[in-house]
Amino acid sequence: MLIKVSKVYQPAHLDEVFAIRREVFVGEQNCPPELEWEHEEESNHFLATVDGEPAGASRWRKTDKGYKLERFAVLGKYRNNGIGQALVQAVLNDLPADANYIYLHAQIYAVTLYQRFGFEKTGPEFEEAGIRHYKMVLAR
Template sequence: MDSIEIKTNKVSAAEDLEKVFAIRREVFVGEQNCPPELEWENEEESTHFLATVNGEPAGAARWRKTENGYKLERFAVLKQYRGKGVAQAVVQAVLNDLPADADYIYLNAQVQAMGLYGKFGFVAEGPEFEEAGIQHYKMVFKGSR
């Protein structure tokens, strides 16, 4: 297998945000049929990340401060890059970027992604719920950073 280089960077330039949004559009709206109007909210107060594989856009995520704590959201990896470690690189980059005093870190995990977040120390709390037609669990970070 060819070696691949995965890079995850915090982005704020318009051209990079366009790549982030394009990845999310393809994964959430195209693949998972999420309503587009639910997909584009809280962009301004979020910190965005773009993952690349050998320089090509491959994954995205964001975090934002809410009244509850720090919420990790919108993790997406394009289909052709799944299973190559991109998701792990993105989760790690987002965790690394959170302020040192971020004491309550949480996310709403799609059921099939719970194993990924579990590897980083996230633990499911509360009942299963539906968001945009997809089953989720709230997961809270109990690991160490």
């Protein structure tokens, strides 16, 4: 199984990213579509493939607080194969050298994934799009 993560710009690749997010967030997790599609233009998008087939997606963007990692999604048939880890690593590698405050909103089940990369929970559990999350910040 060959996992490859690429930063994508072309409309065809962005369509694959959005299709993965639609299946995982809107289809599986019942997120309202209007909450799923925001900040696309200022985001840096990533597509994970397995043996050339689209399998996962993620993005990062600069906010008024710092650099936010978002929209990590892996299609069901590809889960538990290291694709989430590959996406996190690719996004972290792509951040500017001066990115000093890096954070994300982790769904509860994904907290341990982000902890492997040095993220720490900050604050209480909260709900976003009807799903339980923790804010996590990369410890430096």
